[in-house]
Amino acid sequence: MFPVIFVSLGPGEPELITVKGLKALQAGDCIFCPETLSKEGERVSRAAGILLQLGIPENMLCRFPLPMSKQRENALSAYDRIYSEASALRQQGKKVCIVAEGDAGFYSSIHYIYDKLQADGIPVDHIPGIPAFIAAGALGGLHVASLEERLTVIPGIATVEDIERLTSENSAIVIMKLSRCTDEIHRCIRLHPEYRYHYFENVGTPAERYLNDSKQIAALRFPYFSLLIIRTGAF
Template sequence: MKGKISGVSLGPGEPELITLKALKALQEADIIYCPGTQTKSRSRDILQALPINMERVRLFHVPMSKDRTLANQTYDSICTEIAALVATGKNIAITAEGDSGFYSSVNYMFDKLASMNLPITTIAGVPAFIAAGAISGLHIVKQEEKLVVLPGIITAEELDSLLTSGHVVVIMKLSQCTSEIHRFMQTNRQHEFHYYENVGTINELHSTNYEDIIQKDYPYFSLMIIRPGKQLA
């Protein structure tokens, strides 16, 4: 019999935020593929805190670059390896931080495996911005408010247009748009800025201090939630 493949969402970082369904899939897997290196892996840190057999975990390193050529070559190689394992009856889990369907590059692997006629079941997780709202007690959207979630490719002018029209804005991957965020904040102090780092870890940070946020050099694991304020006269 062929094995099965599960795309397992781990949540933003706190092990207790993983779902029971995801934990069950990890415990039933013969092999768990986990992004990271031998010295650094947020996904592995989550796995180590869970009741699973770490001997089943295989780390794979994905080159981080806007040019996805090398990353996709890595994914292709792993997918070929997984296909061979599934053919021998092995059950495979592929982990992703946050939710695997939400700005997750691991979806390239899921699409590749599906194109190889290997059905994959994906298991939902908690996105980082939802966990961020929870740790700060923030009601992210209220009543009929509209929410826009953006990657770190945004201009100050686009932000102004969205917030002026009453949208609540979530920006992921802040490190890609630091200068534009700073530029926007300089002339739009009236809005409500919530800044987060390392959500779901022991080093998590939440700040609403305007002076601190506008001077920060945002790291990779950061995000911001901006609620529109009253327009200044």
Template sequence: MESSILFVSLGPGNPDLITLKAMKVLRKADVIFCPSTKSRQGQSVSRSADILRELEISSQSIRLFHVPMSKNRADAMQAYDKVREEATAAYQNGKNVVIVAEGDSGFYSSIHYIYDKFVADGIPVSRIAGIPAFIAAGALAGLHVVKQEEKLIVLPGIVEADELQEYLEKGMTVVIMKLSQCTETIQAFIAAHPMQTYHYFENVGTEKEYYSCDPTELQAKVYPYFSLMIIK
């Protein structure tokens, strides 16, 4: 393992979609910092830890850290700072330190807060690439997400109807991540443009993965956090 803190991408959820390089690093890690959240019942939930267990990574190396799911990011930043401090101490004590993230750790991943802090502190870091959810979604639906000279734009769940219409009129394929942040806008857009092709996905790469391209259904559906849409 390289002498640096490693950020390992776990892919969209299916343990089989992790890279061989990531798997080798995880097996050698002494400490693996793994994000978790709280369920509505107050239980600790971690999709990342579930992936690691499926990969038979030693539970003794997994160290969960809670990330509050709130628009007030102050609590989350405190959690990231705590991870940075603990990871730095472990690294300086000669441990092989890994911090994991679902999808790709460099693609709309909140883990970048920790990564940037390490860089600012002068601590060596490396990142191992993973499969982002929209690529896995395209495979699930048998889509060529883009082909030939087509262009692609990825939006982070913050989008206005006029902006979306402009991209589509230019012939671009649009990927919208985290649909729960723009539910009303997307549902209204579908109602106004029913002839457009909408590919909707939930929990891609997990046992709960779901796919639909029925615009009538999508107008009324509640979009969870782990959802995305590809519009062509």
């Protein structure tokens, strides 16, 4: 009987998926992918868009609504349903894939399903992907970390004090999901114009954007799919 395979799609550009990940999708019978409701009430799915561009047929996709909220109860309920459906399909001999943008084991709540399956003794496999900050570094032509420099990746709960402490420890910093800490980032830019700020949004999509002008960055309200790389070195 086949394991449930978690396939990491990468940051958004279909060609950045791994060959192993694509082969697993092409061999699958059912591919679970999340979708959310836009502010206009439309169902949208970046993951489904990637799959369709890779030539995966729509009839293989099992879309499921994933509520986007800091209150995680509804999201966990959705994951519980996927766990049950994936388990049942596997028992029927189906090849089941569950996809995640970026990497399924890096700031991905879909890992909840992975843990639940594993805890119940159901075989799982995780095919890694390229996380957004690595793709962002390539887009900006950056060495994300150099020589003996440390790298610290934090979610969008960063404060100016966090950033000051990490830069004093010779650490490059990646801050994910900037929409949660917009005001703190703006304050950091005012207090520390000497830092080098590299801002990215929607990496790997037609709407991708890269800015390294701190004044332009300080004027933005950051969307959900955004990240910032802060360095004190030459790049």
